[in-house]
Amino acid sequence: MKKGYLLALSALLSFGLLSGCSSAPSQSSEAAASEETTAAASESKTQAEEGSTEAAKDEAFQSDILFCGSTSLYPIISSLASSFTEEYVTWNKVDPNLPEKNISIYVAPGGSGVGASAAIDKTADFGMLARSVKDEEKQALGADYKDFVVAKDALTVSVNAENPIVGVIDDMSSETIQKIFSGELTSWNQVDASLPDEKINVYIRDLSGGAYEVFQKSIMKDSQVTDTATQSASMTELANNVAGDKWGIGYVGYGAFNKANKEKTVLVAMKVDGVAANEADIKDGSYIIQRPVLFLTGDKISESEQLFIDYIFSKKGHDVVVENGYIPAFEAK
Secondary structure (H helix, E strand, O other): OHHHHHHHHHHHHHOOOOOOOOHHHHHHHHHHHHHHHHHHHHHHHHHHHHHHHHHHHHHHOOOEEEEEEOOOOHHHHHHHHHHHHHHHOEHHHHOOOOOOOEOEEEEEEOOHHHHHHHHHHOOOOEEEEOOOOOHHHHHHHOOOOEEEEEEEEEEEEEEEOOOHHHHOOOEEOHHHHHHHHHOOOOEHHHHOOOOOOOEOEEEEEOOOOHHHHHHHHHHHOOOOOOOOOEEEOOHHHHHHHHHOOOOEEEEEEHHHHHHHOOOOOOEEEEEEOOEOOOHHHHHOOOOOOEEEEEEEEOOOOOHHHHHHHHHHOOHHHHHHHHHOOOEEOOOOO
């Protein structure tokens, strides 16, 4: 533009059309052209910088979130991840200020120990646990440690609904339970003389599960669970194992217990020291074999993570916790 203007000015001067004018008007016109060019260049530069900043922001935006750990929390987070993704599809549908990137929330089961390690090692954004967080884990997660308690759960001491013990007793002492799970009592007639001489089949979670640690701390104390116990990869599997074995007994999670009995009663929970595993006694702490169900992280919460966390603690999240047989640890927002 400046170049064209100067060429036109030269032509006019050569024909003497500007001979009556001083040099000031010429300088003023040239300065105006220069300012106009500079402004246009500055505006282009600003637009380019804004575009570059916006692109960098989009690039830095976290569109993927990974949860890993507890098989007890897995069905809750997995269900919510699916409904959240189906409802919104891309992050800008959740918040119009966010980029149009696909929502990707991955949920992997593996046990509470695996979940804690994944959060500490930063191989997952969030670790899922079905037990209390250990002091050393909090320390390892650092200054930005946060946990989010989703539900309350308990471990029911469950027997098969067809076991004749159901018609004989409904309560076991902590000491009797310890003796059964340690292998000191090996047949049902040792629990009660009126029961048949049938072998007691003990079912537990695998050793990486939070339930194992909770049961050890609440019931077993210094005793160890018998080596003959059958380990289960998840609470659902544990519930199914006891439901499929007339002479079985296992510490089935409250949520898994409720889901297993949804269609018909296949499991019966014994009282422990006279206290039943019901919602009221779990909530007030009377029932001793209980645990929190939570997820944690050692990182600052990103914008996308916070939006999904809000969704977990919404009415939808509350409903999903109840549907899975657990006691919500929060009031729906």
